[in-house]
Amino acid sequence: QQQVKQSPQSLIVQKGGISIINCAYENTAFDYFPWYQQFPGKGPALLIAIRPDVSEKKEGRFTISFNKSAKQFSLHIMDSQPGDSATYFCAASKTSGTYKYIFGTGTRLKVLA
Protein backbone atom coordinates (compact mmCIF):
# COMPACT_ATOMS: atom_id res chain seq x y z
CA GLN A 1 0.00 0.00 0.00
CA GLN A 2 2.88 2.35 0.70
CA GLN A 3 5.12 1.48 -2.24
CA VAL A 4 5.88 3.58 -5.26
CA LYS A 5 7.23 1.51 -8.13
CA GLN A 6 9.51 3.30 -10.59
CA SER A 7 10.81 2.16 -13.96
CA PRO A 8 13.13 1.89 -15.75
CA GLN A 9 16.07 1.61 -13.39
CA SER A 10 18.34 3.17 -16.00
CA LEU A 11 17.79 4.94 -19.28
CA ILE A 12 20.06 6.04 -22.11
CA VAL A 13 18.73 8.61 -24.56
CA GLN A 14 20.27 10.44 -27.47
CA LYS A 15 20.54 14.21 -27.30
CA GLY A 16 17.30 15.74 -28.51
CA GLY A 17 15.28 12.63 -27.72
CA ILE A 18 12.45 12.14 -25.27
CA SER A 19 13.12 10.58 -21.89
CA ILE A 20 10.19 8.85 -20.21
CA ILE A 21 10.16 7.60 -16.63
CA ASN A 22 7.16 5.87 -15.12
CA CYS A 23 5.85 5.46 -11.60
CA ALA A 24 2.94 3.58 -10.10
CA TYR A 25 1.47 3.89 -6.64
CA GLU A 26 -1.01 1.89 -4.60
CA ASN A 27 -2.36 4.14 -1.89
CA THR A 28 -5.32 6.11 -3.24
CA ALA A 29 -4.93 8.59 -0.37
CA PHE A 30 -1.81 10.01 -2.00
CA ASP A 31 -2.56 13.39 -3.52
CA TYR A 32 0.78 15.03 -4.22
CA PHE A 33 3.31 13.63 -6.68
CA PRO A 34 6.69 15.35 -7.01
CA TRP A 35 9.67 14.47 -9.14
CA TYR A 36 13.16 15.10 -7.85
CA GLN A 37 16.42 15.37 -9.77
CA GLN A 38 19.71 14.41 -8.17
CA PHE A 39 23.17 15.05 -9.53
CA PRO A 40 26.21 13.21 -8.14
CA GLY A 41 27.36 14.74 -4.88
CA LYS A 42 24.17 16.74 -4.45
CA GLY A 43 20.93 16.23 -2.64
CA PRO A 44 17.68 15.72 -4.56
CA ALA A 45 16.13 18.92 -5.91
CA LEU A 46 12.45 19.38 -6.66
CA LEU A 47 11.90 19.43 -10.41
CA ILE A 48 8.14 19.46 -10.91
CA ALA A 49 5.08 18.24 -9.03
CA ILE A 50 1.43 17.53 -9.72
CA ARG A 51 -1.83 17.21 -7.80
CA PRO A 52 -4.44 14.68 -8.99
CA ASP A 53 -6.93 17.34 -10.02
CA VAL A 54 -5.07 17.77 -13.32
CA SER A 55 -3.89 15.16 -15.82
CA GLU A 56 -0.84 16.99 -17.06
CA LYS A 57 1.56 19.69 -15.93
CA LYS A 58 4.28 21.19 -18.04
CA GLU A 59 7.26 23.30 -17.03
CA GLY A 60 9.66 24.01 -19.85
CA ARG A 61 10.93 20.73 -21.25
CA PHE A 62 9.55 18.73 -18.32
CA THR A 63 6.01 17.32 -18.30
CA ILE A 64 4.20 15.17 -15.77
CA SER A 65 1.36 13.02 -17.06
CA PHE A 66 -1.02 11.70 -14.43
CA ASN A 67 -3.52 8.86 -14.74
CA LYS A 68 -5.60 8.72 -11.58
CA SER A 69 -7.64 5.67 -12.51
CA ALA A 70 -4.52 3.65 -13.31
CA LYS A 71 -2.65 5.11 -10.33
CA GLN A 72 0.27 5.95 -12.55
CA PHE A 73 2.25 9.05 -13.36
CA SER A 74 5.19 9.70 -15.60
CA LEU A 75 7.88 12.26 -16.31
CA HIS A 76 8.62 13.24 -19.88
CA ILE A 77 11.77 15.17 -20.69
CA MET A 78 11.52 16.66 -24.15
CA ASP A 79 14.61 17.56 -26.20
CA SER A 80 16.82 15.76 -23.65
CA GLN A 81 20.23 17.35 -23.10
CA PRO A 82 23.48 15.97 -21.69
CA GLY A 83 22.98 18.32 -18.73
CA ASP A 84 19.83 16.36 -17.89
CA SER A 85 21.97 13.32 -17.04
CA ALA A 86 21.10 12.65 -13.42
CA THR A 87 19.07 10.33 -11.23
CA TYR A 88 15.36 11.04 -11.13
CA PHE A 89 13.08 10.06 -8.26
CA CYS A 90 9.33 10.07 -8.19
CA ALA A 91 7.52 10.34 -4.91
CA ALA A 92 4.01 10.33 -3.50
CA SER A 93 2.59 11.96 -0.44
CA LYS A 94 -0.60 12.81 1.35
CA THR A 95 -1.19 16.52 1.83
CA SER A 96 -2.81 16.14 5.23
CA GLY A 97 -0.58 16.17 8.26
CA THR A 98 3.19 16.21 7.97
CA TYR A 99 4.19 15.56 4.40
CA LYS A 100 5.88 12.19 4.33
CA TYR A 101 7.15 11.26 0.93
CA ILE A 102 7.26 7.68 -0.30
CA PHE A 103 10.00 7.60 -2.91
CA GLY A 104 10.54 5.38 -5.91
CA THR A 105 13.87 3.62 -6.36
CA GLY A 106 15.20 6.12 -8.87
CA THR A 107 16.08 6.15 -12.57
CA ARG A 108 19.58 6.91 -13.71
CA LEU A 109 19.32 8.88 -16.94
CA LYS A 110 22.22 9.35 -19.32
CA VAL A 111 21.83 11.59 -22.31
CA LEU A 112 24.42 11.01 -25.00
CA ALA A 113 25.88 14.03 -26.77
Added chain:
Amino acid sequence: ETGVTQTPRHLVMGMTNKKSLKCEQHLGHNAMYWYKQSAKKPLELMFVYSLEERVENNSVPSRFSPECPNSSHLFLHLHTLQPEDSALYLCASSQDGGFEQYFGPGTRLTVT
Protein backbone atom coordinates in the same frame (compact mmCIF):
# COMPACT_ATOMS: atom_id res chain seq x y z
CA GLU B 1 22.28 25.88 -3.19
CA THR B 2 18.97 24.94 -1.57
CA GLY B 3 19.43 26.74 1.75
CA VAL B 4 20.00 23.48 3.62
CA THR B 5 23.57 22.75 4.68
CA GLN B 6 25.00 19.55 6.12
CA THR B 7 28.28 18.86 7.86
CA PRO B 8 30.46 16.96 7.55
CA ARG B 9 30.11 16.03 3.90
CA HIS B 10 32.09 12.83 4.38
CA LEU B 11 32.58 10.75 7.51
CA VAL B 12 34.43 7.52 8.13
CA MET B 13 33.91 5.95 11.52
CA GLY B 14 34.60 2.72 13.26
CA MET B 15 31.85 0.63 14.78
CA THR B 16 32.74 1.74 18.31
CA ASN B 17 32.91 5.47 17.57
CA LYS B 18 30.38 8.16 18.42
CA LYS B 19 29.84 10.94 15.93
CA SER B 20 27.17 13.47 15.02
CA LEU B 21 25.80 14.77 11.74
CA LYS B 22 24.60 18.36 11.59
CA CYS B 23 21.97 19.97 9.42
CA GLU B 24 21.07 23.66 9.26
CA GLN B 25 18.34 25.25 7.21
CA HIS B 26 18.24 28.93 6.30
CA LEU B 27 14.75 28.92 4.79
CA GLY B 28 12.61 29.72 7.81
CA HIS B 29 10.96 26.30 7.66
CA ASN B 30 9.48 24.57 10.68
CA ALA B 31 9.70 20.90 9.70
CA MET B 32 12.92 18.92 9.26
CA TYR B 33 13.62 15.39 8.12
CA TRP B 34 16.39 12.80 8.11
CA TYR B 35 16.57 10.34 5.21
CA LYS B 36 18.90 7.43 4.47
CA GLN B 37 19.87 6.87 0.84
CA SER B 38 21.40 3.50 -0.05
CA ALA B 39 22.27 2.26 -3.51
CA LYS B 40 19.34 0.86 -5.49
CA LYS B 41 16.88 1.45 -2.65
CA PRO B 42 14.26 4.15 -2.21
CA LEU B 43 15.09 7.03 0.06
CA GLU B 44 14.12 5.88 3.53
CA LEU B 45 12.51 8.39 5.84
CA MET B 46 14.09 8.06 9.27
CA PHE B 47 12.79 10.91 11.42
CA VAL B 48 10.51 13.90 11.08
CA TYR B 49 10.47 16.93 13.35
CA SER B 50 7.68 19.45 13.18
CA LEU B 51 7.86 22.58 15.33
CA GLU B 52 10.83 20.97 17.09
CA GLU B 53 8.85 17.92 18.17
CA ARG B 54 9.55 14.48 16.77
CA VAL B 55 6.45 13.38 14.94
CA GLU B 56 7.81 10.37 13.12
CA ASN B 57 10.27 7.60 13.88
CA ASN B 58 10.23 4.95 11.22
CA SER B 59 11.46 2.01 13.29
CA VAL B 60 15.00 3.29 13.21
CA PRO B 61 17.52 1.40 15.41
CA SER B 62 18.40 3.14 18.64
CA ARG B 63 22.01 3.56 17.52
CA PHE B 64 20.63 6.56 15.59
CA SER B 65 19.49 9.36 17.88
CA PRO B 66 18.06 12.59 16.46
CA GLU B 67 18.02 15.98 18.15
CA CYS B 68 16.27 19.15 17.08
CA PRO B 69 17.23 22.01 19.43
CA ASN B 70 15.41 24.63 17.33
CA SER B 71 13.62 24.89 14.02
CA SER B 72 16.83 25.69 12.13
CA HIS B 73 19.07 22.89 13.37
CA LEU B 74 18.86 19.12 13.29
CA PHE B 75 21.41 16.60 14.48
CA LEU B 76 21.79 12.87 14.05
CA HIS B 77 23.89 11.29 16.78
CA LEU B 78 25.53 8.02 15.81
CA HIS B 79 26.97 5.32 18.06
CA THR B 80 28.02 1.70 17.67
CA LEU B 81 27.00 1.65 14.01
CA GLN B 82 27.16 -1.37 11.75
CA PRO B 83 28.76 -1.59 8.27
CA GLU B 84 25.27 -1.79 6.73
CA ASP B 85 24.64 1.72 8.05
CA SER B 86 27.05 3.06 5.45
CA ALA B 87 24.99 5.31 3.21
CA LEU B 88 24.26 8.89 2.23
CA TYR B 89 22.32 10.64 4.98
CA LEU B 90 20.17 13.47 3.73
CA CYS B 91 18.51 16.23 5.67
CA ALA B 92 15.49 18.08 4.33
CA SER B 93 13.21 20.85 5.48
CA SER B 94 9.78 22.13 4.59
CA GLN B 95 7.24 24.60 5.77
CA ASP B 96 4.60 22.67 7.68
CA GLY B 97 1.54 22.96 5.53
CA GLY B 98 3.67 23.23 2.40
CA PHE B 99 4.34 20.42 0.00
CA GLU B 100 7.91 21.00 -1.04
CA GLN B 101 10.86 19.49 0.75
CA TYR B 102 14.29 21.02 0.25
CA PHE B 103 17.25 18.69 0.62
CA GLY B 104 20.79 19.30 1.74
CA PRO B 105 23.77 17.78 -0.09
CA GLY B 106 24.04 14.88 2.33
CA THR B 107 26.73 13.29 4.46
CA ARG B 108 28.42 10.25 2.96
CA LEU B 109 28.95 7.91 5.91
CA THR B 110 31.25 4.92 5.80
CA VAL B 111 31.32 2.54 8.75
CA THR B 112 34.43 0.38 8.93
